[in-house]
Amino acid sequence: MPHIRLNSANKVLAVAGAAVAAVPLVGFIGFTAASHGVYHRSNFSSASELYFRLTNSRKRLADPLTFDNFLLKRASENEQLIDVPEHMPFKVSVESLDVDGMHTFLLNRRDRNDRAVIYLHGGEYLLTPSVYHWKFLDTIARRTRAEIFFPQYPLAPVHHHEEAYEKIVSLYREVSEEYGARNVTLMGDDVGATIAIGLAQQLGSLGLEQPSHLILVSPWADITLENPRVDEYEPNDPLLAVYGMRRAGSLWAHGANPHDPRFSPVNGEVRDLRNVLMFVGTRELLYPDARLLFDRIYATGTHAQLVEGRGLNHNFPLYPTPEAARAIDRIVDAVTED
8 A cells, every 4th residue: 555645745736836836947846856756656647636626626526515516417417418529639430329228439440340348437427428538538449459339328316327237238248249258348437447347247147258358447446435544545636525426326326235346346256357457546535445446356366457556646547647648558458469
């Protein structure tokens, strides 16, 4: 486990950021020293965290009134069909299709493609994909021989886990039948990673084969967030907050046992998983449970790799930083592995 630096370390980052504005050269030197010496990360990653903190990105999950208003907004917006971001210069083809009533995007359809990725986006069960998801998937599709299936699965607060799993199982069944499960990668971030491993834990009982690779980016491994270490990590997390996540998780569980592996996969069977690659930042509140989940998988002898983003935040492979570029290299290697 990494050493935890709480408010004092955050103050170092804030002071260094302020110095950049006040005295450019000295500020840059101080900012670089804080980035590399304290946080062991690039200046780009430190700047990203500073941006998140200055814009108070976590407020929608930390403040009760803001969260209530956020829920009302999501209840309406999540029922609308999403579209690709305007003015985004895609380097691969993008088309939409319907899979068992679920609006799904297909990136990089080509006759010579011989493998597929099913990507499940995150967003605390409440958010539709961001532009970072689209850019990330455009890059993965361009650098692999894979067609990428990107579903708009049902979201809270209107929908819950049973509706989503039913449709995602249908998608997995269809894709694995077309390509063969050994040519399919199942991947997701945040709660998308939670659904991905929750599905993988069920595949045997559904009579379906495991995917070739299971790639998990910042998985929410335990919906309860009861692990006492979560409270140690929360002050360092500029994006997530326990209050709103617990409420979102309760909506998603819809009265089911919160320890159900479909949304708390740390409690599920992991012996049948194949080729697991996990990414998680050490400055996100999901780190303690994600690490427990990985340790359980690794202990079974399953081929599993953990990439700890030292000093990095939630979903760090999705953002434009040097650390993300290295993570994408690892993902591309996994997807294209024969």
